[in-house]
Amino acid sequence: MLMASAWLPAQNLSKQAADVLRENCFGCHGEALKMSQLDLRSRESILIGGDGGPALVPGKSAESRLIRFVTGTQQPSMPPGKRLPAAKIEILRQWIDAGAALPDAAALKADAPAKTDEKAVIAALENRPITAEERHYWAFQPPARPAQPSVRHSDWVRNPIDAFLLSAMEAKGLQPSSPASRRTLVRRAYLDLTGLPPDPAAIDEFVNDRSPEAWPRLVNRLLDSPHYGERWGRHWLDLVRYADSGGYEIDRDRPNIWRYRDYVIRAFNQDKPYDQFVREQIAGDEIDAASHDALIATGFLRNGLEANMKTEQTRMDELDDLISTSTGAFLGMTAGCARCHNHKFDPIPQKDYYRMQAVFFSTLHQDLPLVSEAEVAKHSSEQKRIDDLEAPLKKERTALQKPYKDALVAKMKARLPEYIQLALRTPPEKRTEGQKLNASQVEKTLRVPDNEILAALSPADAARDAELRDRIARLEQQRPAPYPAAMGIAEKGPRAEPSYFLHSGGPGNKGSLMRPGVLTVASKADVVFSDPADNARSSMRRATFAAWIASSENPLTARVMVNRIWQHHFGEGIVPTPSNFGKSGLPPTHPELLDWLAAEFIDRRWSVKAMHRLMLASNAWQMASDDVPASAAIDPSNRLLWRMPRRRLEGELIRDSILAVAGTLDRKTGGPPIHPYIDPALWQSSTGRTWPGKPDNDPETWRRSVYVSHKRTIPLPMLEVFDKPDAAGSCARRNRSTIAPQALMLMNNAAVGLQARYFAQRVEREAPGPEAWIERAYHLALGRSPSASERSASLDFVRSGPHGLVDFCQALFNLNEFVYIP
């Protein structure tokens, strides 16, 4: 309260208040824009208020929202980005207390600034300049290749990675862990690169091969294995919220989306250059419409959730999912935060968000045929042939049923409440508005159930009806199978649909028309989105956007991806928040190493496999995971990586390892998803959501978990309980819980028990007698011989009863050593 302020003359108040409102508020709450549905131009509309209720209470300034917003006691304070001078607030306060009279609306309107001014006001509001200091933030600087630091213990340095790590360790007096044993290394390499444990012969081969080439040979063999793509593709699938159904009410299956999953696996196996991988997923249809892979890749843009009722709002949510997922996955930026306001922590203006929205705005969901046009035409003509044959049959059926149906409808109408019957009896032109509504409800929704019609038919008509039905059913069987298609993206044509800046993120608050754009702070110059030729199939905006991301000039792309590769080799990223390189994320533990790796990645032509080779060749990756007490005292959480962290296997890998060790794993790759058994108590419902689970002993279900259907509303418990992400949004880093239900799963689940029996049978087949069984089982499950005490405890147990061997085998599935990468 301004104590010193003079009490303003009442007659001036309404004029002065109107001036304050016009100068400061009308831009967003006036003619051009009614943000939050609020229009401040008349007393009437002020009292109706906006989304939050009336803007003021006449006579009570303290209770008025207007005052709370301009004084900042309610957030967001208004007007945005500035504070009204105290004198102006005082005018508003006194004006409200005096009853909040305003000059009439017409006068105010006439008084309003010209429209062009409002446009300028809005444009100014949308502008959020980026300062030089903001551009200086490390992640927006292009990664330079730092010099390899010198270290005291240079003998530990096998490649530059080691130099960067060791120099940080030496600075803190940390000592790296000892080298891991060859047995540990081979198991670690198998699990890390393929997600499957090595079989005993492979272990022996490596352990006994002392040549310096043994290690690179092993790494190359694993990178060449089809299982490598299954393992590393899975990391990518987390990031792109991959699922086999659409979620929400219907949770419709997506019969073609598995081709995208296979595309990802294939891309990793083929070592597709990462820049190409990025471009295909964002704009495959624009870049190379002749390539099936490029079309399938656009499934990236289709992986999000699918709303049941489609509205403008749900379309905005879909676009938001595309912006959030693309900027998070490729750029490590949380641009989704700029949907309703400028980003709170990072220099991402809201305008950037809507410029990127303009990139995706014209995308249409489309299933793209993966067969020739001739085949598509043949398919449609075959469909038409059947439609034509069915048409007269259907027509005859309808005619045959009509008299029966009419009689039943009449009966049903007679049972309706009297007031509705009255509406029906009233001639249409004389019906009240309500009667019209009710009569139309009856016409539109009164349905006679089919079985009632069938029951009413005369014997002769029933026979004819059955014959017709039968002939239609036979024709239905002749329908051609659907041709293979990609669940992908297309656009209507070269001209993009207009899209707008949305103030507060609301579809009702359209601001300026938006041109496509990129993250301003991360691009040196303006990226030019040129208009394509008139005969182009699309606006080509995504191709331009993708080219900007997948460029060696982009300061984020290479850093973000090498950090992800590092994260999955070393447990945590160098930036521990892998999809957030902004200020609300964590800074890199080894910034120079990150930059060095990014430079290498680009120099090695974005080859992901080259980065695997580089990282696995380091001494760091080959350290033991054992403690060094002196180092643990200084850095107990191992942030500077003085030892290899132990990593628990994901649920998928636990399941895969069980199948592999039991000897039942079907190593077939690719194809439609599989459905292992789920207890119906966990999903049964009449909502149309189903889970066609196969029994545990069906070998079709013994495939790798990456092929298990991810039904969004029906998670497979084995995976869910081990923190498989829900695919609602991008997941860059899985949670790692250790909870009792995981133990229950491995202790009691029937599928696990069954595999334990197969494991026991395998062991009996492959080794003679209890001692040899135990030896063999240890080698299969843990890749080593049991110690003396383990051997004796196991032997006692195996000999103790008829279930000894099976239970022992299942015990191995439950051991810590089984579920951790050593």
Add this chain to the structure above:
Amino acid sequence: MTKRFYSRRDLLWRCGAGIGGVALADLLSTGSLQGAGAAGAIDPSDLSPRAPHFPAKAKAVISVFCYGGVSHVDTFDPKPELSRRQGEALKGKGEVVVSQGSPGALMGSPWAFKKHGQCGMEISSLFPQVAKHADDLALIRSMKAISPDHAPALFQMNTGSILAGSPSMGSWVTYGLGTENRNLPAFVVFSDWRGGPIGGAPNWGCGYMPAALQGTPFRSSGDPIVDLRPPKEVTPERQRRWLDLIGKLNDEHLRRNPNDSELSARIASYELAYRMQSHAPEAVDVAKESEATRKLYGLDDKLTGYFGGQCLMARRLVERGVRFVQIYSGGGNFAESWDAHFDLKGNHEMHAGETDRPIAALLEDLKQRGLFDSTLVIWHGEFGRMPISQRMDGRDHNPYGFSIWMAGGGIKGGKIVGTTDEFGYRAEENVKTVNDLHATMLHLLGLDHERLTYYHNGRQMRLTDVAGNVIREIV
């Protein structure tokens, strides 16, 4: 050296903390449960009981979810105008938005309303038993939600967001307070006998939080938890011996890695699992209850038996320290849930008939056992229903105005908050949102909804997002 040695007890509680979990929690101060205990950062997988932000009134929550959308104008929000003007078009309330087909005309309620209790709360004849507790209820007649579509509306009611992927309220409560009985899941969900609701598991999912915080679906017969017990042929002795072997074989590995708390926690999780095998069936064994209690909940009646059993189990769970129980009335589609697009009368008579007596019994029983004041019961759907007809004798979805009530757990009974318009179409006075409901629930549990945050995707997330006000007049 910090956190090198863990007591056995510590480990049982901390079963959870993945190394990554702890490390990142440390780094990010993941849980800003400020003011709770000594630590600023909490490990989200750590389920040990935690002090709330301020003294709590309630310790546990039971959510009775009338899934499909219970009609407020036929239960707790009388609208005589609907009968008076039956057959007239709904006018003067702006655009009439229906979720399916075209709008019908105003339709009166088939049920009569009467005043109940000292407070004179008007309740329809669908809930005669619950009506006897009118003076215990805080009724909110001015609720407003966002979506007229089941799945987003369910998600909003359960997670605060209409979009899939956010943690459910049970996860938030467990995250904020931990659990008082580690031998049972902290957050339990019962589905209707007809099946689960639209939207499935994400309704009780933990979103971006660790799996330790997700709801555990309980079956209402047989073993409550899927895979709780080994196959029948495995005797308890055989299982015990087997677990001892696992312990022995794990021991050697642990001795080689003595400082790895995650390995120890995993070993402890087997002991917990073993204990859960006996505790969970006991906790839901309604045969242990007296004949009188069983009768009170309607277990003697086919109509009320199933839901009554679940209410009784909910009480037994809360009694044993379970933090959050959710019971769904209605499952599947249309008539199987409260989703009365047609035959409103048949639909609501069936669902109210199944639940009225058990819900009243739950309130009564909680009181008799001294649990009422520490247990918050919330009765709600995902939205209400339209004042106009649909398919002649049904009602469509209505998120623009509907009723919910709360009782126990520090709620002031006999209170009515807010109103809808004369038809019950839109919330009009003192409008309350789902965020307000969640803020109020957390408040009663001693949690400040603005301070209970979880770091995700660059932001400190909240159950109430950036909104929500505690409904002061009822707490």
